[in-house]
Amino acid sequence: MKTIECNLPDSLYEALIARMQADKTTCDHVVSMALSQCLGKPLHTLFQVSTSAALVEGLYQGAVEVSRLLRHGDFGLGTFIDLDGEMVVIDGCCYQVLPDGKVVQAREDWLIPYAVVTRFNAEFSRRSSSLENFGELVSVCDALRASENLFYAFRIDGSFSWVKTRVMKPVSKGIGLKAAASAQQEFLLEEQEGTLVGLWSPGFAGAFSVPGYHFHFLSKDRKRGGHVLDCKTAEVAIGGCAMHEMHVSLPETEEFLKADLTRDPGEALMHAERNHDS
Ligand SMILES: [Zn+2]
Incomplete structure (x- = not known):
């Protein structure tokens, strides 16, 4: 967050005060919204490529270039063509965690089949120490969320005693997500400094997002x-923000246009995304 000072014409100043009173909001909020519209930098907006249902049905072909994704957000996650690894977008850079657990920066012209990004701007934050497992981390994040019906982004920076991750291995055409997940690689990363890039999606968004x-x-x-299955934190800073706008970019590939996406992806997503040991 940055603080600015500026001079305004009286008429704009009066209009600003009137809007703050009418909407019962702060100067920071009105000015941020106005600048975001004027400068074409949307705030509190999720940009998603494709849908979780398409992923579950095995549609892993590229739809949107990394460069376009990064124009819509600087923070988020996703996957690559044929589920080749895990995507982490952080501070405006897009990284590919490879199936062997190593990390490379994604090229701007790569096409990606599924991703969700936003412009991260923490609206609330707290510090925590020694969260024993994923369940405790989730409880802290739950307490920070004001609603069950908006999307939220969470950024957790600090020290981790360990992080259990999984990284998908590329699969051949036609293999659904559930089968693909059974061939995943798991890693136990110990004594790490780093960041958890997280999203929380409401249950009603289950047909196109990963709920929870x-x-x-x-x-x-x-x-x-990698994709986080479990973790134990040392000292971490947790920041988050709510998102109440969503832009979904649907693929125009032949396979997407012809696919049957009527099945509920919920059960397959639970299987593919959660820790199977707990
Ligand atoms: Zn993931």
Whole structure:
């Protein structure tokens, strides 16, 4: 967050005060909204490529270039063509965690089949220490959320005693997500400094999002990462924001246009995204 000071014409100043009173909101909020519209930098908006149902049905072909994704957000997660690894978008850079657990920066012209990004701007934050497991982390995030019906982004920076991650291996055409997840690689990353990049989606969004929490990890040195199955934190800073606008970019590929996406992806997503040990 930055603080600015500026001079305004009287008429704009009066209109600003009137809007703050009418909407019962702060100067920061009105000015941020106005600048976001004027400068074409949407706030509190999720940009999603494709749908979770398409992923469950095995539609892993590229739909949107990394460069376009990064124009819509600087923070988020996703996957790559044929489920080749895990995507972490952080501070405006897009990283690919490879199936061997190593990390490379994604090229701007790569096409991606599924991702969700936003412009991260923490609206609330707190510090925590020694969260024993994923369940405790989730409870802290739950307490920070004001609603069950908006989308939320969470950014958790700090030290982790360990992070258990999984990284998908590329699969051949026609293999659904549930079968693909059974061939995943798991890693136990110990004594890590890094960031959890997370999204929380409401249950009603289950047909196109991953309901509940979805976290990807990236180490501070940008060398290790993956989809988070479990973790134990040391000292961490948790920041988050609510998102009440969503833009979904649907693929125009032949396979997407012809696919049967009427099945509920919920059960397959639960299987593919959660920790199977607990
Ligand atoms: Zn994931």
